Amino acid sequence: MPAIQVAHLSKKYRIYDRPRDKLLEMLGLGKGLLHRDFWALEDISFTLDAGQTLGIIGQNGSGKSTLLQILAGIMRQTLGDCLVNGKISALLELGSGFNPEFTGRENVFMNGAILGLDTQKMLDRFDAIARFAEIGSFMEQPVKTYSSGMFMRLAFAVAVNVDPDILLVDEALAVGDLIFQHRCMHRMNQLRSSGKTIVFVTHDLSAVTKFCDRALLLDAGQLLDDGKPDLVVQRYRALMFERERNYHSGEPLHGAAGNADATLQAKDVPVARNIPNIDHRFGSGEATLLGVELMRESGVPTREVSGGEEVVIRVSVQFNRDIEQPILGYTMRDRLGVEISACNTSYTGHPLPAARAGQIITSDFHVSVPHLAAGSYSISPAVARGTVLKHDMCDWIDNALVFSLRSNELIYGVLRMDVEVKSYVSSAVTHSRGEQ
């Protein structure tokens, strides 16, 4: 049974010039023309199975929080249906209902009551909550004496310990110190693996790719994308990039032309003409990526590399118009969509000279593969116009090439660093007391 079923959900806000218009209209006294309509959500449909984790991303004002409020049952939709199966705990604002004059303990019980737990149930959970919040003896102090971090910790501790079937979280994870953030993530993972359904709204895109089974992209009240988190996140990044570009489009692009190589060697290297995969592509179209290739030093294409190996990433571009300062580059991501490293011609100190329309330029990036954890990685090539700090994207392809990285040795964490170890024994010998 799906945990959440949303069908053609829309939310209309009525914007009133004066608050009393709202009242008049509600009582049927107005002429019905006292408001303007604003659609915060339009025709949203999705189904979420029990046990899934859903991330909702989008710009501020895109309707994320409104959607969450409707899911929580706090607000009513204007049109459409919203069915929720299971007990919901909504964490829309940390510490709603906390009273600064009361002690932490009193607030915990009060908050529990607001979330629908009676005193006995709260007594059973109190120890777990106290342990989670880890505020020690402050539990018996008025909340007004807390630091903001302690306050957040206590509020979060209550919310995740009420044992909901469905947990709704709005931007609440980005609080507290690092240790606490880890604990929150850990607790969320626990809830997840115990089969709870989680919906969370966040601006932390890497958390979405790491943590969610699925993501929704909202924009201006519309559901733009619904699918695998990494794909949705890419779509969102592209959208943001587009917006930013339009915002800056009035300004001229300039910057240090640098020591651009006056001319490029004309050399007949084979142009890469293969684009194995296109997850998402965007850009102005002033230049077109022709292909990307991953090769060994010898020039043999490969999809399998190992740490320490020398490889070449080749990117070929055709220019559709004259471009003063072209940049070619790529970014490398792991399978969760986390960016590992990026590089481009401008960044390396070898900026490209101006390109003419029709010209094809190929750049080879000679890379010594780092000792990364084994797994699959992707390369997203790009061509842009401008400088590293300020540029227009001409063409960008997400995850154009996927390769796997083998590792012959055990790697802890993300990568193995080259470490030289030197150990010494101290010359001063200390005696323990027993020997004297």
Add this chain to the structure above:
Amino acid sequence: MEEKLVQSWTKIRHALAPWIIFSSFLRKIYVQRGLIRNFVIRDLRTRYIGSFMGFFWSVIHPIVLLISYTFVFAIIFNQRPLPDSGTTSFPLFLFCSILPWLFFQDTLQRSSTVVIDNANLVTKTLFPSEILPLTVLLAGLVNHLIGFAVLLCILLFTLGKVSLYILLVPVYFLVLMLFTLGISWFVASLNVFVRDVSQVLSVILTFWFWFTPIFYSADRFPKRLLFLVRWNPLAHVVTGYRDCLLRMQLPNLRILLFLSIGAFLVFVAGGLFFRKTKREFVDVL
């Protein structure tokens, strides 16, 4: 024939609809009794927490009012209660009358802003906002009971006895609670949409206070203004309190009956109004 039956059945159903809605509304409130208790305790403690005198303030305030009014009316204007008032002591007369009024006024005034004061609960949690005016009322009830206990002690000391009619006081008080809660629901909701409501309310309450026979018996009202007393539920409650406690005579039961019906209707109407408007709170707050 059959058609007629169906018709009358539909009519009955229509007539019952508000009551069915209202009773489910009441049931939902009942389910929240644990939360209500928490809120009342919190409300009482917030008012006195951190203050040196704590709970005594709830006694001191009425006493200060009592002394001031007594000074003005009994000493400066030399007012005495009418001969058949059951007491010659102005302070006692006043205390008995002002007690139900203070309950009414405090509850209404605090209810008018209670939803806004708890805006973050209403917008950020699944919160039954209809309990808010009720918690204010219940917190006021505690104060009223303290005041009433003090009054009883004074009565016993000065008169040496109380009449059996004192058993009717809880009836009056229940009626007063229903009436107050009904209006509280109205003003609490209205003030969310139009913030001036709490200001308008205090203006109305000032008039209402002076037009209610609190310092004087209703008999002193000029004839042509008597309708102000007749249609004023608070006047009947205040008079009822005095009848039971001071004059020690049976209050007018016919009036009490009408009063109960009226208060009950206000209670239902207020509840339905709040229930209907509360769904818009989140959009406005």
